[in-house]
Amino acid sequence: AQKVTQAQTEISVVEKEDVTLDCVYETRDTTYYLFWYKQPPSGELVFLIRRNSFDEQNEISGRYSWNFQKSTSSFNFTITASQVVDSAVYFCALSEDSPDNYGQNFVFGPGTRLSVLP
Amino acid sequence: DAGVIQSPRHEVTEMGQEVTLRCKPISGHNSLFWYRQTMMRGLELLIYFNNNVPIDDSGMPEDRFSAKMPNASFSTLKIQPSEPRDSAVYFCASSPWLGRIDGYTFGSGTRLTVV
Numbered sequence: 593a594q595k596v597t598q599a600q601t602e603i604s605v606v607e608k609e610d611v612t613l614d615c616v617y618e619t620r621d622t623t624y625y626l627f628w629y630k631q632p633p634s635g636e637l638v639f640l641i642r643r644n645s646f647d648e649q650n651e652i653s654g655r656y657s658w659n660f661q662k663s664t665s666s667f668n669f670t671i672t673a674s675q676v677v678d679s680a681v682y683f684c685a686l687s688e689d690s691p692d693n694y695g696q697n698f699v700f701g702p703g704t705r706l707s708v709l710p
Numbered sequence: 711d712a713g714v715i716q717s718p719r720h721e722v723t724e725m726g727q728e729v730t731l732r733c734k735p736i737s738g739h740n741s742l743f744w745y746r747q748t749m750m751r752g753l754e755l756l757i758y759f760n761n762n763v764p765i766d767d768s769g770m771p772e773d774r775f776s777a778k779m780p781n782a783s784f785s786t787l788k789i790q791p792s793e794p795r796d797s798a799v800y801f802c803a804s805s806p807w808l809g810r811i812d813g814y815t816f817g818s819g820t821r822l823t824v825v
Contacts, residue, residue, distance in 0.1 A: 636819060700752055
């Protein structure tokens with residue numbers, strides 16, 4: 593069965609610090625997709641990134657970067673030079689590409705609440 | 711595109727009342743999903759539709775919950791009768807089609823409080 597673990601329940605950093613949010617997943621499929629979503633205080637879920645299991649290249653988007661390591665089943669998210677606006681709950685999610693669920697059933701991690709203090 | 715639109719944003723109702731949550735998916739998206747978010751259980755998939763047909767409703771907690779998608783541009787999630795433990799944020803999401811792993815587009819959610 594698929595599972596996503598985000599061991600860090602809450603993290604507090606001071607503005608301009610770098611912060612890494614951990615995500616560890618479990619799946620028996622060889623084809624799967626990993627996601628990160630941001631949920632700011634306003635409540636909506638904002639899509640940040642999608643990664644498929646065949647693409648282990650790390651990705652950088654501005655201050656955001658993602659480190660995908662299949663060997664450790666991890667898909668960590670780093671925010672460089674954090675800002676107060678980064679304060680939110682961040683969810684990691686996994687979707688298996690199996691015939692049984694057509695890959696539509698996301699499994700979300702419990703989320704990590706990030707507080708960036710001024 | 712306006713994105714996935716949910717209404718109302720907030721709903722407060724008394725126990726025993728019927729509650730209807732509404733969702734308008736992105737035009738052209740063929741798959742629609744209802745999720746519930748609570749502190750205790752996180753994000754849970756309740757039901758999803760493909761081409762307006764319910765595919766999997768195994769996440770619906772009880773018979774008090776029902777969902778419909780009468781056409782490609784509208785879906786409802788109904789709770790009758792509502793109970794305090796139904797208090798949660800309910801999200802609707804859509805994606806282009808079943809099997810298209812692009813990531814979902816979520817609505818802003820409906821915060822339901824049952825008193």
